[in-house]
Amino acid sequence: MQLTGRVASHIVEVPELRCTVHAAAAAALLAMATAAREQGIELIIVSSFRSFQRQAAIWNGKYRGERALLDRTGRALERAGLDEQASVDAILLWSALRGGRRHHWGTDVDIVDRAAGPEGYRPQLTAAEFAARGVFAKLDSWLVANMSRFGFFRPYSRDLGGVLPEPWHLSYAPVAVPALESLTVEVLAEAIAGSGLCGRELVLARLPEIHARYVKAVDAPAG
Numbered sequence: 001m002q003l004t005g006r007v008a009s010h011i012v013e014v015p016e017l018r019c020t021v022h023a024a025a026a027a028a029l030l031a032m033a034t035a036a037r038e039q040g041i042e043l044i045i046v047s048s049f050r051s052f053q054r055q056a057a058i059w060n061g062k063y064r065g066e067r068a069l070l071d072r073t074g075r076a077l078e079r080a081g082l083d084e085q086a087s088v089d090a091i092l093l094w095s096a097l098r099g100g101r102r103h104h105w106g107t108d109v110d111i112v113d114r115a116a117g118p119e120g121y122r123p124q125l126t127a128a129e130f131a132a133r134g135v136f137a138k139l140d141s142w143l144v145a146n147m148s149r150f151g152f153f154r155p156y157s158r159d160l161g162g163v164l165p166e167p168w169h170l171s172y173a174p175v176a177v178p179a180l181e182s183l184t185v186e187v188l189a190e191a192i193a194g195s196g197l198c199g200r201e202l203v204l205a206r207l208p209e210i211h212a213r214y215v216k217a218v219d220a221p222a223g
């Protein structure tokens with residue numbers, strides 16, 4: 001139930017960072033934020049724990065056409081030309097599988113640097129922002145040099161054919177590595193079968209492939 005975000009019994013609030021994370025990750029996240037602050041970087045957690053129920057609502061909104069669907073280059077897809085299978089593919093590409101999402105574990109956070117950029121800058125969460133000349137370039141190099149000291153790594157640092165690169169997405173290895181091992185096709189199937197997810201028959205029929213591509217195809221922690 002914890003692996004698929006159907007309960008929140010593994011989650012605690014971190015008021016200093018205004019987020020909710022796995023109980024075992026909270027101290028490491030606070031320590032990393034403190035160390036970053038000493039270098040003039042103000043870590044802001046833009047996304048942390050997400051429940052299955054909330055993710056399922058987003059999935060269903062996309063499936064029903066109430067939310068935009070994008071292709072690999074970020075262009076909006078024309079709904080009329082999409083069959084159900086293509087819709088499922090487009091949703092998976094950008095939002096991964098509900099229940100199979102690392103944010104359910106509470107080990108994963110999306111972060112930006114509030115001290116970077118002009119006053120009132122609204123983070124877009126794009127790879128360009130974290131590139132050499134991007135607004136979060138300083139944060140990026142600090143993370144590369146320091147995040148592993150606090151147990152964090154980037155599971156989506158490269159395009160491995162599944163989830164697109166997300167340099168803002170960090171994962172707490174001591175809990176996330178065993179969680180990934182435990183989130184088998186069977187565990188995921190059980191969560192999806194019992195949910196109100198639109199298109200769940202399509203997803204269940206392809207679950208081994210989807211699991212390999214969108215859950216397992218991630219980078220491992222360095223070293």
Ligand SMILES: [Zn+2]
Pocket residue numbers: 047103108109110166168169
């Ligand atoms: Zn994320």
